[in-house]
Amino acid sequence: MGLLRNRFFLEKAYNYIIQGAGASGLWLAYSLYKEGLLNDGSLLIVERDALKRNDRTWCFWGDGLAGELPFTDFSWEQVQVFGTSQSIAPYTYHHCRSEAFYDFVKMALDSSQNIDWVCGEVISVAQVGGQVDVNICEAGAVEQTFVADWFFGSGFDPKAGAEIDLWQSFVGWRVKSDLGKPFFDPCACTLMDFGIEQKGKTRFLYVLPFSETEALIEVTQFDKETLTLAEGEQMLKEICAQRGWDVSVLDLEFNAIPMSVKFDRSMRFDASDSRVVPLGVAAGALKPTTGYGFLRMMQHGKAIAQALKQKSRIPTMYRLGRFRFYDDLLLRILQKHPYRGKQIFDQLFHHKKASMVLRFLNEETNILQEIMIFMWLPKRLFLRTLFAKWVRG
Numbered sequence: 001m002g003l004l005r006n007r008f009f010l011e012k013a014y015n016y017i018i019q020g021a022g023a024s025g026l027w028l029a030y031s032l033y034k035e036g037l038l039n040d041g042s043l044l045i046v047e048r049d050a051l052k053r054n055d056r057t058w059c060f061w062g063d064g065l066a067g068e069l070p071f072t073d074f075s076w077e078q079v080q081v082f083g084t085s086q087s088i089a090p091y092t093y094h095h096c097r098s099e100a101f102y103d104f105v106k107m108a109l110d111s112s113q114n115i116d117w118v119c120g121e122v123i124s125v126a127q128v129g130g131q132v133d134v135n136i137c138e139a140g141a142v143e144q145t146f147v148a149d150w151f152f153g154s155g156f157d158p159k160a161g162a163e164i165d166l167w168q169s170f171v172g173w174r175v176k177s178d179l180g181k182p183f184f185d186p187c188a189c190t191l192m193d194f195g196i197e198q199k200g201k202t203r204f205l206y207v208l209p210f211s212e213t214e215a216l217i218e219v220t221q222f223d224k225e226t227l228t229l230a231e232g233e234q235m236l237k238e239i240c241a242q243r244g245w246d247v248s249v250l251d252l253e254f255n256a257i258p259m260s261v262k263f264d265r266s267m268r269f270d271a272s273d274s275r276v277v278p279l280g281v282a283a284g285a286l287k288p289t290t291g292y293g294f295l296r297m298m299q300h301g302k303a304i305a306q307a308l309k310q311k312s313r314i315p316t317m318y319r320l321g322r323f324r325f326y327d328d329l330l331l332r333i334l335q336k337h338p339y340r341g342k343q344i345f346d347q348l349f350h351h352k353k354a355s356m357v358l359r360f361l362n363e364e365t366n367i368l369q370e371i372m373i374f375m376w377l378p379k380r381l382f383l384r385t386l387f388a389k390w391v392r393g
């Protein structure tokens, strides 16, 4: 099933218009459908990329999510830390291919008569009183104006003028053992293995084993510069050689995610009277220090649909101030001393259970737990950075 069915616009006025058929846009559409808002309400989904297919894989961890997100294809309840398996209960780490997610949502939405899809670009959006005027240009066609009660906009180009503190770049190979030799333990994935060459940056390896002979291995780098494909593939070659993994490459993933606390602040909207609502990365979904955002987008989409149903205030991607502060501090450290990342994360995983680290990264810890975590981090480095932040702002 193709992602987009090009249809003529049937209506000029919709209850909802969603810009972008990516993670957050499709999930919101699915949530509107699940809440019954599309039984009578109408929706237009506008996506500019006609060829959108399996453009990424998403991983995330959560507690008791499995039933809600049936498009995931692999899950792990244990992680490898310094060569030993550890349970991450109550969490499970999930993996899904974007294609499976797109197909799942599209299949569910297929039964609704009240959804129109268009392959085109949203050119401009303006709220006029209680409604929104949306200018859309279909490929090769003239611009048309549509009217909606609500407009939800995903899609964010970090290169378009935003300040980036760091880039999280990754180059991943989906590999298969050449002679069917078992190299991987499918019961446990490896999330942050810093036992790879750092070259003055913060670099680590992910290993997501799908079976004893097949895995996604991915090098990740935090740095001001992005990792090139050639560099990343060279690193993967060296890692495979060092670990004796004789493998063939089945698939490649190569991309970079911007890391900045500024996105969070610049993307707020006034939830009290705005009918133009940002979604996904554009709403500040990405956690600046990890680049994870998928789960928050799912939660946000669901919460928006519930708020619309209850006619209550549309929720923002609210994050507690102290977590924004921790992210800011860590990003400053990684920006100024990129080579310290390994020490920080190694100490963290050495002294704290992986489940607690994941809880912290999901922003679900309490202050006492956070104090216990910070106790094990390089205190002088954090205090110096804190002091510099106060002095220089």
Ligand SMILES: Cc1cc2nc3c(=O)[nH]c(=O)nc-3n(C[C@H](O)[C@H](O)[C@H](O)COP(=O)(O)OP(=O)(O)OC[C@H]3O[C@@H](n4cnc5c(N)ncnc54)[C@H](O)[C@@H]3O)c2cc1C
Binding pocket: 019, 020, 021, 022, 023, 024, 025, 046, 047, 048, 049, 052, 055, 056, 057, 058, 059, 060, 120, 121, 122, 123, 154, 155, 156, 254, 255, 256, 257, 279, 280, 281, 282, 286, 291, 292, 293, 294, 295, 297
């Ligand atoms: C390669 C990669 C891997 C990632 N992996 C993970 C992960 O494992 N876990 C995790 O939590 N997060 C991950 N992320 C971060 C984040 O979850 C993803 O970027 C996610 O896809 C963001 O969802 P989104 O809806 O904001 O944007 P997208 O999924 O990019 O969707 C936005 C859509 O809007 C369309 N669009 C934009 N502007 C317009 C316009 N003007 N008119 C019409 N259409 C428009 C775009 O074509 C696009 O299809 C990853 C990011 C990348 C880039």
